[in-house]
Amino acid sequence: METVFIKGLGLIGSSLARAIRQDHPQIQIIASDVNEETLQYAKKNNIADRVVTDMTGVDQADYIILASPVSQIIKDIAALANLKLKSGVIITDVGSTKQTIMQAAKVLTQRNLTFIGGHPMAGSHKSGVQAGRADLIENAYYFLLPASESADTSKLTWLLAGTNAKWLKLTPSQHDKIVAQISHVPHIIAAELVNQTQQAFKDEPVGMRVAAGGFKSVTRIAASDPTMWSAILLNNKELILKQLTSYITGLENIGALIEKEDRSALFDFFKRAKVSRESLNTPARAPFYDLFLNIPDKSGEIARVTGMLAKHQLSIINIQILEVREDINGILQLVFNTEEARDQAARILEKDYEIVTR
Numbered sequence: 001m002e003t004v005f006i007k008g009l010g011l012i013g014s015s016l017a018r019a020i021r022q023d024h025p026q027i028q029i030i031a032s033d034v035n036e037e038t039l040q041y042a043k044k045n046n047i048a049d050r051v052v053t054d055m056t057g058v059d060q061a062d063y064i065i066l067a068s069p070v071s072q073i074i075k076d077i078a079a080l081a082n083l084k085l086k087s088g089v090i091i092t093d094v095g096s097t098k099q100t101i102m103q104a105a106k107v108l109t110q111r112n113l114t115f116i117g118g119h120p121m122a123g124s125h126k127s128g129v130q131a132g133r134a135d136l137i138e139n140a141y142y143f144l145l146p147a148s149e150s151a152d153t154s155k156l157t158w159l160l161a162g163t164n165a166k167w168l169k170l171t172p173s174q175h176d177k178i179v180a181q182i183s184h185v186p187h188i189i190a191a192e193l194v195n196q197t198q199q200a201f202k203d204e205p206v207g208m209r210v211a212a213g214g215f216k217s218v219t220r221i222a223a224s225d226p227t228m229w230s231a232i233l234l235n236n237k238e239l240i241l242k243q244l245t246s247y248i249t250g251l252e253n254i255g256a257l258i259e260k261e262d263r264s265a266l267f268d269f270f271k272r273a274k275v276s277r278e279s280l281n282t283p284a285r286a287p288f289y290d291l292f293l294n295i296p297d298k299s300g301e302i303a304r305v306t307g308m309l310a311k312h313q314l315s316i317i318n319i320q321i322l323e324v325r326e327d328i329n330g331i332l333q334l335v336f337n338t339e340e341a342r343d344q345a346a347r348i349l350e351k352d353y354e355i356v357t358r
C-alpha cells in the first residue's frame, strides 16, 4: 500500500487529498496540520486516514506534498533534509512562488531525493479544509518544476491524475515572472482598492455596501488569506516590485490623459484592454462554451436548472456560482462543450431565468 503525507490540509492540500482519494482509494493519506479542528474535520469526513500535528509518519511516505504557506514550505524542506525518508520518495509542494522554494530544495537533491516543485494555477479566496474540493483544479494549469533533470514527473502526475489538471513545465524564473503579473500584483491591486474605498467612505454611511458587480468582481480576491499572501509577496519581492512600479506608471499615465481630456487616447486605452481580455479564454479553454444566468438565492434552484437541462439530455461540464448578491440573486455559470448545447440550454432556461450573457 502506498502512502501520501500532506503537510498543510487547507484549501489546496485538502483538494489534492480529495482528488487522490477519488482516483486512488487504496492509497493511505496521512495529513499533518497545526490546526486541530482541521484535523478533526479531515478524519470525520474521511479526507485522511491518519492525522498528525508534526512530521510523524513522513518516513513511511512514498509521496510528500507540502501545502502550507510558502514561508513554511521552505522550513519544511529544510526539516525533511534532516529526516529519515523512504527510498524513492517523491517530494512536491504547491506554493505560489517557486524561485525561493527551488533554491531551498537544493538540500534535498544534494541528498539524492526527488523534488518536483508544483503549483496548481487554480484556487479561491476561501481558505481552509472545508473549502477544498476534488475538482478545484479541474482543467486548470498545474505547473511542474523538477529540481533535477533526472526527476521523472510521471509518478506524480499519476498520483494527481484525479485533479484533471493540465500539466505545464516551467523554469523557476519564468514561473515567478508570470505569476507576479497575473496573480500576485492583481491581489495587491484588489486589496488596496478595498482598503482605499474603506478609507474614502469612512464618513459615508452607505459606502461600500451599495457596490455592484464591477467592484465585487474586481475585488473578490481581496478576501484571500493574509498569512498566505504576505508570505507570497516576500518570496517574490523583486519581480512583484518591478511589475507594481510599471502598474503605478500606467495609472499615472491614465490620470494624465483624463487631466488633458484626451478622449481618443482614453478610448484606445479601454479598447486595447477589451480586445485582450475578450481573447483571454479562447485558446486555453476552447472548446468550452459558457452561459451565464441570474438565479434567485433560493435553495434547490441549482438543482432545478440542472434538472431542466437533464430532461433534454444536455450535459454540463462545469457549473459554478460566480457572485451572490446577498439575499437577492447570483450569477450561475454553466459550461458546455459544444456551442449547440449551450444555445439549446439558453433557449430552455430563458423561459424561467434571465440570461446575463453567453
Ligand SMILES: NC(=O)c1ccc[n+]([C@@H]2O[C@H](COP(=O)([O-])OP(=O)(O)OC[C@H]3O[C@@H](n4cnc5c(N)ncnc54)[C@H](O)[C@@H]3O)[C@@H](O)[C@H]2O)c1
Binding pocket: 007, 008, 009, 010, 011, 012, 013, 032, 033, 034, 035, 038, 067, 068, 069, 070, 072, 073, 094, 095, 096, 097, 119, 120, 121, 122, 123, 124, 125, 126, 127, 128, 129, 225, 228, 232
Ligand atoms: N489559495 C489559492 O488560491 C492557492 C492556489 C494555488 C496555490 N496556493 C498555495 O498553496 C498553499 C496553501 O494555500 P491554501 O490556499 O491551501 O491555504 P489554507 O490557509 O487554506 O491552508 C494552509 C494550511 O496550512 C496549515 N499550516 C500552516 N502552518 C502550518 C505548519 N507549520 N504545519 C502544518 N500545517 C500548517 C494551516 O493550518 C492550513 O490548514 C500556499 O503555499 C499557497 O501559496 C494557494
Ligand SMILES: O=C(O)C(=O)C[C@]1(C(=O)O)C=C[C@@H](O)C=C1
Binding pocket: 095, 096, 120, 121, 122, 123, 124, 125, 126, 182, 183, 184, 221
Ligand atoms: O481564484 C482565486 O481566488 C485565486 O486567487 C487563485 C490564484 C490566482 O489566480 O491568483 C491564487 C493564487 C495561486 O497561486 C493560484 C491561483
